[in-house]
Amino acid sequence: MDFVITFEEIEKSFVVKVSGDIDAYHSATFKQKVMEHMNNTDKKYIALDMSDVSYIDSAGLGSIVSLIKESKKSEKEIVLVSLKKQIKKIFEMTKLDKIIRTEDTLESI
Template identity: 45%
Template sequence: MMNDISVKFEEAKAMLICRVEGDFDAYHSADIKKTIKEKLEKSSNAKIVIDMSNVPYIDSAGLGTMVSLLKDTRTLGKELVLAGLRQNVKRIFEMTRLDKVFKIVDVPEEA
């Protein structure tokens, strides 16, 4: 896939868990979006959890991708949950007030 970022999928307890590793930035956000969107369209799971515990950095393009994926998920009648945000990433969500838009949990199991 991409050399410095990866997305791995895992199905668990009626959830599709997408584990993103690496910087979620302008260089990678289109690839991440395409990868996750294709998977969530095929998945029968109603809940999609994006595990971001291995994402050290997110920029505005990454945030835009997240909002776009949230819309796609809702259009499909599914729920999107973010898990494991590091402190600096969480701060960006708080500053942009996206923490009010997304359901954010500490670990995927809490979704």
């Protein structure tokens, strides 16, 4: 699957739809593109729609942690949405689910 990121603003959130793997090959691009758009929106919530992400490695996790730190500086909140079971398990095993909010749907934000 190709790595694709799309952006859209909805009522309460700025939505980042990620398709493909967030791994060592794509994590820098992922972080850079999200940062650019995050800094140019006035929405409080940055929703990372992960419904089409089937794999994430330590580089991808590092990018998300870095985005969380940056979002706090600008008083925004990153929310992971629609995590697949195996991806959710990675966030639980690494205890990252304790520092980042996850929701099942965009409407839950």
